[in-house]
Amino acid sequence: MSAVLDMGVEPSRIVYAHTCKLTSDIRYAAQVNVDLMTFDNQEELRKIKAAFPSSRLLLRIDPPSNFKVLHELGNKFGCHPLDASSLLRTARDLRLNVVGVSFHVGCGAENPEIFAAAVRSAATVFDEAQALGFHFHILDVGGGFPSSLVSFGQVAEVLRTALDLHFPDKRKVRIMAEPGRYLVETAFSLTVTVIAKRRASPRVASNDDSMEGSKGGEVFGYYVNDGVFGSFNCLYADMAHQFLEARLVNPTKSPEKYGSNVWGPTCDGIDKILSDVMLPELQVGDVINFEDMGAYSLSTASGFNGIPRPLVLYHCCDTVWKKLFPTDTLTEDSEQ
Template sequence: MDYIQESDFTVLEEGFTARGLIEKIINDASQTEERDAFLVGDMEEVVKKHLHFLKTLPRVKPFYAVKCNNFRPLVKLFAEMGTGFDCASKSEIELIKEIGVNPERIIYANPCKQISSIKFAANNGVQMMTFDNELELIKVSENHPKAKMVLRIATKDSKSSYCMNAKFGAPLNTCRHLLETAKNLNIEVIGVSFHVGSACSDPQLFAQSIEDAHLVFDIASEFQHKMTLLDIGGGFPGIMEAKISFEEIAAVVNSALDKYFPEGSAVDIIAEPGRYYVASAFTLAVNIIGKKIVQQDAPESHGERNDPCKSVFYYLNDGIYGTFSRLLFRRCQHKLILHKEPSPKQPLYMSSLWGPTCDPMDQIAEHLYLPELCIGDWLLYYNVGAYTVVASSTFNGFHPPHIHFAMSLQAWEDVHLLKRGFEQAENTKKN
């Protein structure tokens, strides 16, 4: 195991917080001309989320969704805490293997895989992988005959902000044929998976999907498939402002599992949380690198503090081709905080925020009423840990912001306790 080192993190002294680290970095940068955007990842937040997951969903083992945020120190932290990993590509499998994770802790959870990637998984001992159609089964039978397949079923995800089933998922009326095909191809099917969509707003979707999975388990038994795995996917909220809480979803999931897959049923339950763990753990600090004032002819006033005489364009050193990439899909819940607390008497101006590239689509926000800011001022964005830098590019030659990882001493101790507990459990299984 390539253990995490203190050098991977800034280990915070008692009483010092991740926000304090942000302030220190800003103060240091403000003494120079290099006021580059940067991220701070609060790993204490991740550790707390993990402990809460284990307590709230005690029968469910998390397989962290690497696609959500693949920074190496972060995935090493998950490896130390004993999670599994949901990988979607050859590169993600390579990353997890490189940090010393046993391939039994990896599920290749992409229902559509390139043949060379299937062979790579086979050659590296990764056996669990998903499918949702007959042609995928044929590909796997020809290139990874020892695979342990997981049938991904379609769900009703219309109440999620990011629907998955338009692309993936086998309708229930096709499952019998797929299970029979797998049997004829001599391919082992070990379980069922589903995904209710990201930012799910109705916990009952989990209950319905678990019930549907139970039905597929019954069908699989007709073809002598030994079903031992249920993968309940992701869709768990990662921020306080979510429409429903993680606890509400957990209550529904626990009830449905007790009904359809009770303890003693010899079925392992896993999930693929991503944004749940990391969305709220990362904060972005961006600097105002440019400013343009536009005089208004005959504007309307919208409140006592709002000054209608001008609007202001602010240009930042990160944008939609970087950390704000999710704005392209209007799926972004980043929370803006002004670094300098404004006076309640300052007038507010209609403002827009723009990224650093030459593309006019690189707009972060518009129609904001802000006090007048200056070139060199900082803005902070919370909740930027999920699907941000991983989806960024180097368009116009701009690179993703540097990342600082922080961890409290208490979190550091919690990780080592989790590590020892995981190792003891693994040794018990071997013996």
């Protein structure tokens, strides 16, 4: 909250969207007037009653469970829609101001219809709330918007149709969303440098060798200056990154490729980025690039073993810069 407020964002535009909060953080939200927050259980309601009774609340409901997603969130957050009425009665008894519903379908949904199903559930809760005397006017459709599995256009069409059906304009419901991954995943690339190498066996693979043929016969181990305790933590924390592709910045013209492992810089044996991949022979100082590394990568870096977090450099080509800032004059610093 303080980070966003320091950027000049008005408190009324901030949603404290964690359903299980520290009481001290609820008090801080009250101090800085961030009064819109979520809940999904009775204990949270009692905490909010004690620490910030004048806040506005969103009831977070479980997403539908009959759809496949890479990262399920309903197992940790959200109440079952069938339990919504009971929670709303508790909120009414505590004289708390519940103003709407939120949900998050999870990350990496393979079927965009999961959004339509979640909107239907939210509409049912809206109707139940009205019967209990609440006036709901906010719907937060969460995140989970795709950047790779299905197109954003498909999801947008499904979501728009569901919202038009269940929340037409006449209901005067404010719709919010949290499109985090969609905005950042493809916006960043990660570049690493080979800092060491070692030969493990003499077998050389031809261009026609498949990955299966290289198993058990790795030739080279390469060590780079970032790993799973840094930006590549996503290999464990985020299933969407389990199939990374290494792209050589200055590839060799040699046709020979070798079975290879790519390791991170720490002393831990689990710090492996790629296993049994076919690469040309690399040298210390060579540079490898990994695309689409904007989600759950640097944000989860730990600095384990004293390895510093990677440096972030921002790049914008002339044509894009001029479209964004047509009256701005490019300098040597801004070009870099």
